[in-house]
Amino acid sequence: MATSERRTAGDADSxxxxxxxxxxxxxxxxxxxxxxxxQMLENPWAVGSMLFILLLIVxxxxxxxxxxxxxxxxxxxxxxxxxxxxxxxxxxxFGRDVLLRGVFGVRVSLSVGLxxxxxSGLMGAMIGLLAGYYxxxxxxxxxxxxxxxxxxxxxxxxxxxxxLGPSTGNVIFTLGLxxxxxxxxxxxxxxxxxxxxxxxxxxxxxxxRDFGIMFRHIFPNTLSPLIVQCxxxxxxxxxxxxxxxxxxxxxxxxxxxxxRMLRDGHQVITRAWWMITxxxxxxxxxxxxxxxxxxxxRDAIDPRSRQR
Numbered sequence: 001m002a003t004s005e006r007r008t009a010g011d012a013d014s015x016x017x018x019x020x021x022x023x024x025x026x027x028x029x030x031x032x033x034x035x036x037x038x039q040m041l042e043n044p045w046a047v048g049s050m051l052f053i054l055l056l057i058v059x060x061x062x063x064x065x066x067x068x069x070x071x072x073x074x075x076x077x078x079x080x081x082x083x084x085x086x087x088x089x090x091x092x093x094f095g096r097d098v099l100l101r102g103v104f105g106v107r108v109s110l111s112v113g114l115x116x117x118x119x120s121g122l123m124g125a126m127i128g129l130l131a132g133y134y135x136x137x138x139x140x141x142x143x144x145x146x147x148x149x150x151x152x153x154x155x156x157x158x159x160x161x162x163x164l165g166p167s168t169g170n171v172i173f174t175l176g177l178x179x180x181x182x183x184x185x186x187x188x189x190x191x192x193x194x195x196x197x198x199x200x201x202x203x204x205x206x207x208x209r210d211f212g213i214m215f216r217h218i219f220p221n222t223l224s225p226l227i228v229q230c231x232x233x234x235x236x237x238x239x240x241x242x243x244x245x246x247x248x249x250x251x252x253x254x255x256x257x258x259x260r261m262l263r264d265g266h267q268v269i270t271r272a273w274w275m276i277t278x279x280x281x282x283x284x285x286x287x288x289x290x291x292x293x294x295x296x297x298r299d300a301i302d303p304r305s306r307q308r
Contacts, residue, residue, distance in 0.1 A: 036297075036300035036301050037300075039296075039299065039300035040296055040297065040300050043296045043299075043300075045292045045296060046292060046293055046296035046297075048289075048292075049288075049289035049290070049292040049293045049296075050289075050293060052285065052289045053286070053289050053290070053293070056106050056110070056282075056286065057106070057110065059103055059106070060103050060104065060106035060107050060110075063100065063103045073095075073096065074094045074095060074096065075091075075094075075095030075096070076094065076095050077095060078091050078095040079091060079092070079093055079094060079095045080092070080093060080268065080271060080272050081095075082274070083274055087099070089102070089274050089277070089278050090272065090274040090275070092261075092264060092265070092272070092275055093264065093267075093268060093272075098261070098274055098275055098278050099278055101256040101261060101278075102256075102258070102261065102278035102279050102282050104256045105256045105257050105258045105261065105279065105282070106282065106286075108168070108241075108251060108255060108256065108257045109238045109241060109242070109257065109258060109283075109286065110234075110238070110286075112168065112171060112172055112175070112237060112238070112241045112251075113233075113234035113235070113237040113238045113241070113290075114234060115172045115176075116172055116175040116176050116179065116233065116234070116237035117230045117233045117234045117237065119172060119173070119176030119180075120175075120176045120177075120178075120179040120180045120182070120183050120233055121183055121226065121230050121233070123176065123180045123183075123184075124179075124180045124181070124182065124183025124184040124186070124187060125183060125184075125187050125219070125222070125226065127141060127145070127180065127184040127187075127188075128183065128184040128185065128186065128187025128188040128189075128190075128191060128222075129187060129188075129191055129214050129215075129218065129219060129222075131184065131188045131191075132187065132188040132189070132190075132191025132192045132195065133191055133195055133210065133213075133214055133218065138188075141184075142184075142185070142188065145180075145181035145184050145185060146181070148177075148178070148180075148181045149181045149182075153178045153179070153236075153240060154240060154243055154244075156178055157174050157175060157178050157240055157244060157249075158244065158247065158249050160174040160177065160178075161174055161244060161249040161250070162249065166248075166249060166250060166251060166252055166253075167251065167252065168251045168252075168255070171241055171244060171250055171251055175237050175240050175241065178240070179233050179236065179237065182229065182233070183226065183229060183230075183233070186222075186225055186226065186229055187222050187226060190221065190222035190225060190226075191214075191218055191222060194217075194218050194221045194222065195218055199217060200213060200217055200218065203216075203217055224301045225301075227297065227301070228294055228297050228298045228301060231290060231293055231294035231297060232290070232291065232294045234290055235286075235287045235290040235291055235294070238283070238286060238287060238290075239283075239287060241257070241259065242257065242258045242259035242262070242279075242283055243259060244259065245257045245258070245259025245260045245263065246259040246260070246262050246263045247259075247263075248263070258279035258280075258282060258283045259279075261275065261276070261278070261279040262276055262279050262280065262283075265279070
């Protein structure tokens with residue numbers, strides 16, 4: 001009897017050892033609040049995009065200290081040099097390292113994109129909350145937002161920049177103003193759907209102030225679509241900043257940006273193809289990576305994905 005019990009216990013131990021152990025991600029169930037992170041990490045496109053953006057940031061920080069060249073240094077002797085060991089992607093018409101300037105442009109583009117995202121997200125969230133919660137403010141405020149959205153974004157940005165002048169701060173303010181209506185309409189729609197919930201009515205019945213209800217009960221429930229929209233705004237802001245710099249209405253000309261490099265390179269494209277290759281590829285890959293991250297984040301946050 002004891003032998004059979006030991007044999008049964010041994011068989012159970014062997015089966016337990018043979019059973020495959022669940023990985024770290026598989027332990028996160030669909031009911032967990034971190035299930036969206038599991039879906040993001042299981043998406044190879046999202047992981048690849050995040051690694052590429054991280055690589056760009058690290059390279060932009062480290063590369064200028066490792067290179068002997070300088071993105072602002074003029075050296076007419078080396079103008080329009082083809083890619084070589086000294087200059088991996090050649091030089092421009094002033095003898096500046098094209099690859100180094102392209103990597104330095106990552107700082108400008110990503111900093112402008114993040115600042116525009118923060119500014120438009122903050123202003124749009126405030127306007128959307130107020131317009132969605134107070135019916136009296138809804139019509140006049142949203143008509144103003146519709147009026148701003150009636151203009152093409154790039155034309156409106158050029159008009160504002162023409163009056164303010166070229167500078168990085170003015171670019172951030174202008175693009176933040178241009179993309180604020182997109183965020184405000186999104187937050188307003190989420191606010192209208194949330195403010196009629198029972199827990200909001202319960203908070204009103206016990207005397208909670210309006211601002212407490214908006215920021216403690218309504219705003220947290222609008223974060224999911226807001227975060228997804230902010231990832232797309234970063235990509236839109238990078239494209240808009242490059243367009244403004246290409247047209248000469250963006251940051252100052254001495255600042256290395258992808259748009260300015262494309263503007264300089266298109267004039268000598270038949271002689272120096274590398275001058276537009278570096279900023280063009282970096283711009284394309286960065287915007288593509290941000291869009292893939294936004295799409296993956298939208299699918300991960302979507303509650304319907306938990307039922308798949």
